[in-house]
Amino acid sequence: MTQDTPATILVAEDDATTRTFLADELTADGSELLVVETASDALRLLETKFPDLAILDVGLGDGSGLDVVRTVRAADGLGSRIDPDVPLLVLSGRCGETDRVRAFDAGADDFVAKPFSYGELRGRVRALLRRSDHRRRTARVRVGSLEIDPAARSVWVGERRVPLTATEFALLRVLAASPTTVCTKADLLKAVWGYQGRSSTRTLDSHVCRLRKKLRAYDAELILNTWGVGYRLVDDPRSATGARELAA
Known part of the structure; x- marks a missing residue:
């Protein structure tokens, strides 16, 4: 590691x-x-x-x-x-x-x-x-219908390629490294932006919002919010429990 x-x-x-x-x-x-x-x-x-x-x-x-x-x-x-x-x-x-x-x-x-x-x-x-x-x-990473190719810096849902910015791609890779596990906002800020300590999460939340919208356009509702903690990537959103977690 x-x-x-x-x-x-x-x-x-x-x-x-x-x-x-x-x-x-x-x-x-x-x-x-x-x-x-x-x-x-x-x-x-x-x-x-x-x-x-x-x-x-x-x-x-x-x-x-x-x-x-x-x-x-x-x-x-x-x-x-x-x-x-x-x-x-x-x-x-x-x-x-x-x-x-x-x-x-x-x-x-x-x-x-x-x-x-x-x-x-x-x-x-x-x-x-x-x-x-x-x-x-x-190596390529697969989570449900989502496939990430780190070498080509490309993301696919099924057979359709999803255009992402460099930051969105980095964020998705971090989430996909531990599928089903909640990544705290602090850990995501540190991994993607290099922030240390107690930093504002507004930047993170806005990028997650845009990333979610792009994936939704391909019928991929894969990023879930655990309120007050962070985000996680799942292969089947129906497996998540609680309406609060499924809320945008």
Whole structure:
């Protein structure tokens, strides 16, 4: 991730001692942690919280971490919201050549054997995040009918291209980086305009208003307002709850 944006890391580990150790150390290094002990919970968070990287133990409470890897790599972005390209690092107490090959064949990006040196693990995590950060800056982003092409700086709704200003494009990219998650006004002002501290939100609100109008012209009602907090991007406005949030 960028220097100003902490990486969100999912740790799926059934051993409480290892789970707590990883959570404490990675948090101390500046990452935001999602911690679970089962394969089902790992998949749920991969589909709803969109971590930047996942560390998966092979032996989880209700299944194999390799099954999680296979499910992620098989995701098509249509029937599931899981990002099939999210970096996956596998942990295992079995470190033979066959075990490593199985992990990589399943789709793992890296493999670390237990017991491990945290220094080495941290280095591998940082390397994966660097590659992931580059991919996320250049890869196309899809949210419902909306598609954003960062390399071409273009936005499409279905097969129709939406003309946006540079600021509108930057604002939409920030919202699309964390779909369904509310971005606070302060965070948006900092990300798009570089504002720090308590700044006026009039500029932000006016740009969001214009961006909404442009998307509405293409039948895309995707930006929702959480009053007093900020804005979020959704793939289906019918999933939002509360008339106050749907209000313009």
